Amino acid sequence: xxxxxxxxxxxxxxxxxxxxxxxxxxxxxxxxxxxxxxxxxxxxxxxxxxxxxxxxxxxxxxxxxxxxxxxxxxxxxxxxxxxxxxxxxxxxxxxxxxxxxxxxxxxxxxxxxxxxxxxxxxxxxxxxxxxxxxxxxxxxxxxxxxxxxxxxxxxxxxxxxxxxxxxxxxxxxxxxxxxxxxxxxxxxxxxxxxxxxxxxxxxxxxxxxxxxxxxxxxxxxxxxxxxxxxxxxxxxxxxxxxxxxxxxxxxxxxxxxxxxxxxxxxxxxxxxxxxxxxxxxxxxxxxxxxxxxxxxxxxxxxxxxxxxxxxxxxxxxxxxxxxxxxxxxxxxxxxxx
Amino acid sequence: xxxxxxxxxxxxxxxxxxxxxxxxxxxxxxxxxxxxxxxxxxxxxxxxxxxxxxxxxxxxxxxxxxxxxxxxxxxxxxxxxxxxxxxxxxxxxxxxxxxxxxxxxxxxxxxxxxxxxxxxxxxxxxxxxxxxxxxxxxxxxxxxxxxxxxxxxxxxxxxxxxxxxxxxxxxxxxxxxxxxxxxxxxxxxxxxxxxxxxxxxxxxxxxxxxxxxxxxxxxxxxxxxxxxxxxxxxxxxxxxxxxxxxxxxxxxxxxxxxxxxxxxxx
Numbered sequence: 001x002x003x004x005x006x007x008x009x010x011x012x013x014x015x016x017x018x019x020x021x022x023x024x025x026x027x028x029x030x031x032x033x034x035x036x037x038x039x040x041x042x043x044x045x046x047x048x049x050x051x052x053x054x055x056x057x058x059x060x061x062x063x064x065x066x067x068x069x070x071x072x073x074x075x076x077x078x079x080x081x082x083x084x085x086x087x088x089x090x091x092x093x094x095x096x097x098x099x100x101x102x103x104x105x106x107x108x109x110x111x112x113x114x115x116x117x118x119x120x121x122x123x124x125x126x127x128x129x130x131x132x133x134x135x136x137x138x139x140x141x142x143x144x145x146x147x148x149x150x151x152x153x154x155x156x157x158x159x160x161x162x163x164x165x166x167x168x169x170x171x172x173x174x175x176x177x178x179x180x181x182x183x184x185x186x187x188x189x190x191x192x193x194x195x196x197x198x199x200x201x202x203x204x205x206x207x208x209x210x211x212x213x214x215x216x217x218x219x220x221x222x223x224x225x226x227x228x229x230x231x232x233x234x235x236x237x238x239x240x241x242x243x244x245x246x247x248x249x250x251x252x253x254x255x256x257x258x259x260x261x262x263x264x265x266x267x268x269x270x271x272x273x274x275x276x277x278x279x280x281x282x283x284x285x286x287x288x289x290x291x292x293x294x295x296x297x298x299x300x301x302x303x304x305x306x307x308x309x310x311x312x313x314x315x316x317x318x319x320x321x322x323x324x325x326x327x328x329x330x331x332x333x334x335x336x337x
Numbered sequence: 338x339x340x341x342x343x344x345x346x347x348x349x350x351x352x353x354x355x356x357x358x359x360x361x362x363x364x365x366x367x368x369x370x371x372x373x374x375x376x377x378x379x380x381x382x383x384x385x386x387x388x389x390x391x392x393x394x395x396x397x398x399x400x401x402x403x404x405x406x407x408x409x410x411x412x413x414x415x416x417x418x419x420x421x422x423x424x425x426x427x428x429x430x431x432x433x434x435x436x437x438x439x440x441x442x443x444x445x446x447x448x449x450x451x452x453x454x455x456x457x458x459x460x461x462x463x464x465x466x467x468x469x470x471x472x473x474x475x476x477x478x479x480x481x482x483x484x485x486x487x488x489x490x491x492x493x494x495x496x497x498x499x500x501x502x503x504x505x506x507x508x509x510x511x512x513x514x515x516x517x518x519x520x521x522x523x524x525x526x527x528x529x530x531x532x533x534x535x536x537x538x539x540x541x542x543x544x545x546x547x548x549x550x551x552x553x554x555x556x557x558x559x560x561x562x563x564x565x566x567x568x569x570x571x572x573x574x575x576x577x578x579x580x581x582x583x584x585x586x587x588x589x590x591x592x593x594x595x596x597x598x599x600x601x602x603x
Contacts, residue, residue: 181452185445188434188455192442195431202390202429203498204416204446 034289039160041281046167047155047228048247049277052255053174054221055248056273061182062194062214067123069248071130072104072219073241076226078137081146081236090154094227101223102216104130109212119211134238142238146230153231163232170228171274174221179267190214222248243298246305251277253308338538339366339389339506344398346384346562358384360562362398366506366540370569371532373549374542375581376559377589382542383424385559386508389540391415402505417447420499420537422492422512429495432484436475436494439483440464443498467497471527489520493527500531507532509541525552546578560589 051073058066076097083093104126111122138144148156155163181187192200193210200207222244230236255276256269263272284301288294346359359381366372376382388395391412400407407415423429430439441456441464461479468476471493475486483491492512499507509528513521529552532539543549549556555569558581565588568576585591 183455184452185450185455186452188438188442189450191434191438192431195433196428198423198428199431201412202416202419202421203443204413204448205442205450206411206413 029290034286037285037289038282039164040157041285042278043155043157043160043163043167043232044229045278045281046164046171046274047225047232047277048281049251049274050167050171050174050228051222051225051244052248052251052273052277053171053178053270054218054225055245056252056270057178057214057218057221059249059252060194060269061191062211062218064119064194064211064215065123065245065249066105066108066215066218067120067245068104068108068126068130068215068219069123069222070241070244071127071134072101072223073226073229073244074134074236074238075100075104075130075137075241076223077230077236077240078134078144078226078238079223080227080230081144082137082139084146084151084153084231085144090152090231094154094224097227098220098224101226102220104223105215105217105219106212108219109215112215113208113211131238138236138238143235145235148231148234155228155231156234157232167228170224171271174224175267175270175274178270182266186213243301246298246301247277247280250280250301250305250308253305254279257308257311338368338370338403339364340399340401341365341385341389342399342401344388344400345396346381346388346393347396358562359388359395362563364557364564366538369536369538370555371537371539371553372541372555372557373553374540374557374559375544375546375549377585380559381562382559383510384562386421386510386540386542389415389506390419390421390508418505420502420504420507422495422499422507422509424511424514426488426491426495426515429498430483430491432482434483435480436468436483436486437461437464437479439494440467440498440501444501446502446504467501471497487520489516489524492516492520492524496524496527496531500535500537503535503537505538507537507539509539511542511544514544546581550574550576550578550581558585558588560585565589 051069055066055069058064079097079100080093083096084090088096107129108119108122108126111117111125112119115122117125135142146153148158155166157163182191189200189205190210190213192203192205193207194214197207200210226241229240233240252273253276255272255274258279259268259272259275263269283304284297287300288297292300341362341364344359344362345357348354348356348358356379358379362381362385364385374382374385387393389400389407391407391410391414395408398408402418405418407418421429431442434442437456437460441460444460465476465479468479473490473493475490475494483494486494492515496512512528513524516524525548528541531537539553541553543552550573554573555567556573556576557564557568558566566584
């Protein structure tokens with residue numbers, strides 16, 4: 001009885017501690033402020049979602065984790081800022097940002113196919129060289145501002161509803177174009193290249209050319225997202241792409257985990273990557289509101305991605321270890337006898 | 338139609354693992370020949386098919402099909418002339434793509450790929466009929482991912498893909514070896530049917546000596562990277578497995594060391 005009483009007191013203490021924690025949590029976490037920051041999270045999420053569609057092309061279709069994107073996102077941002085500040089039309093500037101990204105992808109593709117460098121290393125090489133190139137595009141400055149007051153920008157964090165609308169239109173158009181493209185003969189051969197290179201070559205497909213096409217297309221989209229991002233935040237920064245691949249992968253994987261069971265169509269799978277970006281940014285906003293130090297954000301992102309990548313692996317390990325019990329009907333020997 | 342002239346191929350040259358896989362290989366195939374290939378482990382059977390297909394370059398020698406020298410052409414360019422089925426059922430198909438998409442890909446072998454639809458609706462009906470003729474119940478699963486199919490089903494589809502656009506030369510690399518006996522038998526029947534119907538020139542590697550004797554019009558035996566025995570017509574039909582073993586002993590001076598070949602007595 002005495003021992004049971006001791007347990008009870010300890011339980012009360014425990015509960016009290018938890019209640020205090022909850023109270024302090026509610027003090028820190030302001031639901032109203034969280035809701036107020038949601039539209040911004042959605043806008044950024046869609047921009048990173050477009051970037052994630054680019055990552056999807058290399059990571060899921062070509063079956064390569066392409067690290068070029070850490071550089072090409074910044075290239076897109078830098079090219080857009082350079083073009084707009086020199087008076088160019090915003091759509092034309094976005095097109096040039098896209099093309100600049102395509103060239104970055106081409107570089108990685110050439111490193112990979114002509115130099116025989118493994119894809120991850122080829123991406124790292126381009127990414128590194130892009131750091132210098134991005135600095136040159138920005139005129140040697142690490143950060144160049146792009147004021148919405150002086151230039152006619154498409155998206156900006158000042159007008160978030162318009163930003164969400166325009167970025168959504170971009171996302172839908174890009175998904176529609178990719179859906180068409182991957183249904184064509186060239187698109188099919190690209191998918192075959194990613195799925196089975198031996199089979200692709202045996203069927204007359206030039207796997208090198210297709211790998212390059214995928215890398216070009218992917219980095220073009222990433223740079224386009226970089227162009228949108230630099231408008232949104234009002235500046236281009238030489239470091240804006242650091243860790244972009246991880247955020248892109250996070251969006252792709254979150255999208256797959258959440259929508260994988262219901263989104264079977266290819267266009268919907270791409271949409272899932274965009275939605276994955278939005279969910280990622282809402283989650284980031286949430287943990288920042290909870291008091292996470294924003295300096296720790298990249299650590300947090302990396303851990304989240306590692307966990308999401310690990311879950312399918314652990315699941316398959318568990319499934320292969322599970323021993324099926326023999327079917328009861330087949331063991332009913334006694335009854336039959 | 339196929340001419341292999343003095344081909345040599347050595348792997349890992351200059352290392353401790355140096356292996357001479359082909360050594361003065363010469364072969365001439367006539368239009369419509371159906372050749373079965375047998376030989377010991379490491380005799381160069383698969384290497385021969387791979388140098389024909391251009392998987393790796395030869396050290397020297399020439400590979401000519403219908404007068405065209407293919408020796409320097411890359412693998413995907415030679416694919417125009419070749420249909421290939423591999424030992425591993427996973428190799429011949431794209432697992433992440435639908436059955437119909439795989440077939441459509443194969444039907445465009447050797448053609449320039451454009452931005453037209455990858456599968457046209459007209460094609461689907463043709464493929465459905467073809468799958469129906471396989472009698473594997475695949476005609477209702479046109480849009481299933483190939484990765485969901487069994488090894489035998491995948492091998493049957495690879496065979497269809499290899500012959501969908503009539504190849505000048507069909508290369509079969511022990512394509513039934515990884516299948517269970519019943520499925521292997523079915524795929525082999527299908528092979529004979531397709532080859533006979535389209536009058537395809539074919540090279541088939543097999544480890545089954547009875548199949549090697551009963552199928553095709555010509556049999557070659559390989560050892561040490563070249564052909565040691567080449568027989569066709571009536572003489573081939575009269576062969577027995579004992580003859581083949583004896584022939585191997587006298588021409589190569591050793592016992593046939595293909596364990597799988599010796600174990601398969603069905």
